[in-house]
Amino acid sequence: MNNERAGARLTNPRAERVRKVAALARRAVRTREGLFLAEGPQAVREAVAYRPELVREVYVDPQRCPQLHQAAAEAGLAVYEAAPEVLSAMCDTQAPQGIIAVCEPVDVSLESVLPSAGYVAVLAQVRDPGNAGTVLRGADAAGADAVIFTDSSVDVYNPKVVRSTVGSLFHVPVVVGVELDSVLAQCRAAGVRLLAADGAGDRVLRDSPLQGRHAWVFGNEAWGLPQQVRAQCDEVVRVPIYGQAESLNLAMAATLCLYASADAHHR
Amino acid sequence: MNNERAGARLTNPRAERVRKVAALARRAVRTREGLFLAEGPQAVREAVAYRPELVREVYVDPQRCPQLHQAAAEAGLAVYEAAPEVLSAMCDTQAPQGIIAVCEPVDVSLESVLPSAGYVAVLAQVRDPGNAGTVLRGADAAGADAVIFTDSSVDVYNPKVVRSTVGSLFHVPVVVGVELDSVLAQCRAAGVRLLAADGAGDRVLRDSPLQGRHAWVFGNEAWGLPQQVRAQCDEVVRVPIYGQAESLNLAMAATLCLYASADAHHR
Numbered sequence: 001m002n003n004e005r006a007g008a009r010l011t012n013p014r015a016e017r018v019r020k021v022a023a024l025a026r027r028a029v030r031t032r033e034g035l036f037l038a039e040g041p042q043a044v045r046e047a048v049a050y051r052p053e054l055v056r057e058v059y060v061d062p063q064r065c066p067q068l069h070q071a072a073a074e075a076g077l078a079v080y081e082a083a084p085e086v087l088s089a090m091c092d093t094q095a096p097q098g099i100i101a102v103c104e105p106v107d108v109s110l111e112s113v114l115p116s117a118g119y120v121a122v123l124a125q126v127r128d129p130g131n132a133g134t135v136l137r138g139a140d141a142a143g144a145d146a147v148i149f150t151d152s153s154v155d156v157y158n159p160k161v162v163r164s165t166v167g168s169l170f171h172v173p174v175v176v177g178v179e180l181d182s183v184l185a186q187c188r189a190a191g192v193r194l195l196a197a198d199g200a201g202d203r204v205l206r207d208s209p210l211q212g213r214h215a216w217v218f219g220n221e222a223w224g225l226p227q228q229v230r231a232q233c234d235e236v237v238r239v240p241i242y243g244q245a246e247s248l249n250l251a252m253a254a255t256l257c258l259y260a261s262a263d264a265h266h267r
Numbered sequence: 268m269n270n271e272r273a274g275a276r277l278t279n280p281r282a283e284r285v286r287k288v289a290a291l292a293r294r295a296v297r298t299r300e301g302l303f304l305a306e307g308p309q310a311v312r313e314a315v316a317y318r319p320e321l322v323r324e325v326y327v328d329p330q331r332c333p334q335l336h337q338a339a340a341e342a343g344l345a346v347y348e349a350a351p352e353v354l355s356a357m358c359d360t361q362a363p364q365g366i367i368a369v370c371e372p373v374d375v376s377l378e379s380v381l382p383s384a385g386y387v388a389v390l391a392q393v394r395d396p397g398n399a400g401t402v403l404r405g406a407d408a409a410g411a412d413a414v415i416f417t418d419s420s421v422d423v424y425n426p427k428v429v430r431s432t433v434g435s436l437f438h439v440p441v442v443v444g445v446e447l448d449s450v451l452a453q454c455r456a457a458g459v460r461l462l463a464a465d466g467a468g469d470r471v472l473r474d475s476p477l478q479g480r481h482a483w484v485f486g487n488e489a490w491g492l493p494q495q496v497r498a499q500c501d502e503v504v505r506v507p508i509y510g511q512a513e514s515l516n517l518a519m520a521a522t523l524c525l526y527a528s529a530d531a532h533h534r
Binding site: 042046050134137138139140141142143144166167168171172206239240241242243244245246247248249251252255256259262263266267 | 309317401404405406407408409410411433434435438439473506507508509510511512513514515516518519522523526529530533534
């Protein structure tokens with residue numbers, strides 16, 4: 001995509017470059033190109049601040065995002081000024097926010113995170129992009145050492161996931177594409193205790209000892225964790241429901257579990 | 268709206284009755300009629316189970332929701348069979364789920380909940396319907412004794428709020444339309460300690476004593492709580508950020524605070 005010099009202003013929403021960026025909304029294209037889109041000031045700010053080496057190109061409306069325009073240029077990145085209609089054409093959202101970055105994948109290997117991990121989140125078959133992104137945001141806030149998306153989960157580079165992380169995708173080490181059985185086996189081999197989070201758990205969250213190294217395993221937002229997954233874990237822990245709600249949503253349950261881990265590890 | 272007998276099957280999406288139900292998507296109409304819409308099986312199931320006295324009419328596609336159809340009829344409610352295109356025309360969502368209930372308001376007075384309240388949530392200027400509904404769901408799960416929406420917050424009877432509560436609107440006592448200053452004064456008079464939840468708080472959540480009666484005060488999702496509101500509270504408490512995330516979203520922060528209250532009250 002580097003056939004125009006950085007610094008040029010893009011004005012034609014039908015240009016080939018614009019279509020190539022827009023095509024990254026599709027998973028097959030992301031996989032083929034090894035690139036994904038970070039849209040909007042929050043995501044791009046965190047990408048530039050935390051992972052500038054992964055930012056391939058930045059497209060910006062300098063009127064809308066002057067400070068971020070300057071920050072990206074000062075970081076030595078390939079920055080292109082773009083007309084609002086060009087950003088709209090590149091962007092997955094209906095209301096683009098003046099800036100887009102084309103980035104290389106952030107994911108790391110499971111082997112690289114497990115040896116030093118205190119507490120991590122494993123997402124087994126999480127399908128909703130907004131849920132997945134919000135769990136990642138909660139895991140970041142709770143100081144988790146990694147978030148692991150098993151291979152049947154939503155693509156973390158889906159633009160809706162990226163947006164829902166509000167930049168946390170560039171903060172927390174993320175592992176993708178490993179089968180759940182393999183994740184569980186590797187955690188066990190690394191001495192990381194496996195805690196299934198499930199409403200059917202015997203033990204209540206606040207009574208669960210969380211000082212040691214552990215991985216929370218979270219299931220699908222609708223049908224939870226299958227019995228054979230729960231059976232492979234060292235313990236099944238439930239977040240109690242004190243009122244009449246049938247359940248908590250996945251992001252809330254995950255945030256409560258990971259904050260309990262954080263409180264135990266930082267006490 | 269009772270000009271046809273219950274039991275009749277509605278097939279005309281342009282009928283006056285259908286337009287009257289659909290008009291409840293608008294706040295002015297809800298206020299004038301004193302009615303709101305609960306859409307989808309989860310919301311209607313909870314309305315029928317917990318607050319049948321408030322359910323004025325149920326419109327159902329019997330093929331899609333046979334059990335709930337039967338439950339509503341057995342509860343003695345006014346149930347109308349409706350063709351799918353009638354439910355679509357009545358409904359705020361693009362994908363209606365086969366059942367709608369027209370309900371009378373659930374809200375109660377602040378005076379009725381404060382004397383016996385252990386812990387409650389006060390939402391000051393919460394504007395996003397999804398956030399408001401998700402906070403209510405989290406408050407229900409955490410066993411809060413009431414959720415108070417101050418008069419500058421989103422309308423709890425907005426169809427998006429109702430949907431996001433996933434039925435919790437019919438579980439937790441809800442107070443609406445009281446000015447924040449008045450809420451704070453009445454809490455104080457009732458001996459309910461005021462805790463502002465804010466990232467600028469001096470005290471960290473886990474160190475905050477929560478055994479007594481208290482009200483959590485949560486601010487707007489974007490700009491938080493104004494200084495003059497924080498100054499009126501007994502304490503400003505923050506949910507710590509252990510990682511690099513800039514913040515938690517409102518529903519997560521509220522759920523963490525209210526679960527801390529629940530743990531203290533149920534220990």
